[in-house]
Amino acid sequence: MDPTGELLPEAPPDGGLTTGAVARLLGVAPTTLRSWDRRYGLGPATREGGRHRRWTAADITVLRAMCRLTSEGLPPGEAARTVLAGTASSGPVPAPAARRAPGRAPSDAARRDCRGLARAAGRLDGRAMDELLAAALDRYGLPAAWDEVIMPVLHAVGRRWESAGERYIEVEHLLSWHVSGALRRVSAQPPPHAPGAGLSLLACMPGETHSLALEALAATLTRQGLPVGMFGAALPVAALVEAVRRTGPDAVVLWAQSAETASPTPVARVEAVEWGVRGARRRPAVLVAGPGWAGRRPPGARQVSGLAHAVDVLATGAAVR
Structure with a gap:
């Protein structure tokens, strides 16, 4: 369900909403809407005085479809083509195509x-x-x-x-x-959490200070409405274990940039954490990521090969055992 649908009036007042009002409604930046208009033709049907954008209900429906597709990971250019194709055929906006194949050369x-x-x-x-x-x-x-x-x-x-x-x-x-x-x-204005989505905790291994890849993963998951706990660089193993015990996540992602920080011992300690009532105890699924784990995946952990792979695993719940 699109939460903006309940807030959108059937006929926006005065012939349409301003760009600022639509941006607040959809939770995006006004510059993003102007960029979509300029680059992809996703502009309003009318302009006040020939210059100022005034967005109608039909215009906002198109923008909501654009927001949905981009939040699902589709690049804006491809999402715009999908939205415009659905508008031209007066049919529903189709689901996004598969993501870029791993290993494809940059354009x-x-x-x-x-x-x-x-x-x-x-x-x-x-x-x-x-x-x-x-x-x-x-x-x-x-x-x-x-x-x-x-x-x-x-x-x-x-x-x-x-x-x-x-x-x-x-x-x-x-x-x-x-x-x-x-x-x-x-990730500053995330959509509502997806129903039934489980929490993912993201942390660098003890002693690991390179956290940008995890920040990219956290931002991507947040944009898709998936709950994330981001702990960043060099989290001590005792603190990580306590965080897992207190929050009960579905999955924990542990990043190691170098072989020196890719130790199996903290992974085993996280995998051993349990919570819940007796007879229905649960443990987290543990994913390891980063070049430090190359050729040294710890027993019981799942290795993800990159950002898109990690998002796919966590978004579909495939990490949960």
Whole structure:
């Protein structure tokens, strides 16, 4: 059920709602609506004085379909084509197509976006990084933007830092800060939680300080209305065990960037946590993620290969044993 449907009047007053009113209704930024209008033609049927947007009930129905598809992980461009096709045929908006196949090469546009973001990072230009990150997230959707633009640039900057020593570490730190901010903005106005969705806890392994990939996962799950507990970097194992015991999650995702932090002992301790009444005790499903786990998956844990895979597993409940 779309919660905005109950709030939307059958005939918006004065011939339509303003962009700001529609943005508040749908829980998106006004700049997003203007971007969808400019890039994809998802604009209002009428404009006050020929310039100011006034959105009718039919316009808002189209926007609600766009919000639903993008929250399900479809890139905005593809979601817009799906919405427009459904509108043209006067039929229901079809379900989104399958996500980008793992391992597919980035498009030429994604490569250009990578170069632009890398250059802005090299210049320490925070404003440009914010604009480029927002554009990439809007253009591709979060999972594809992470895989095709953000992660390649983070890897490239990391390799540069490793080869240049302390001379380049400021670039990595500033880029990471702006990526983190962009991910938080994506999940700032989440939709209502999906009915029956179980809680997922996300945490880095003890001693692991690289948390951006988990932030991307948390933002994606939040945008899909799935409940998330995000604990971030270097959570001590005793604190992690206590958090699992207190919240009773369906799944726990543990991130390790390096082999040094990919220890099986904390995983085993999390897997052993139980809660519930006697005779109906439950344990969490444990997923391990990150390059540190390559070739060393702990017994009993499930390994996920990337952002899209982790989202699929958690969103469908496939992680729950």
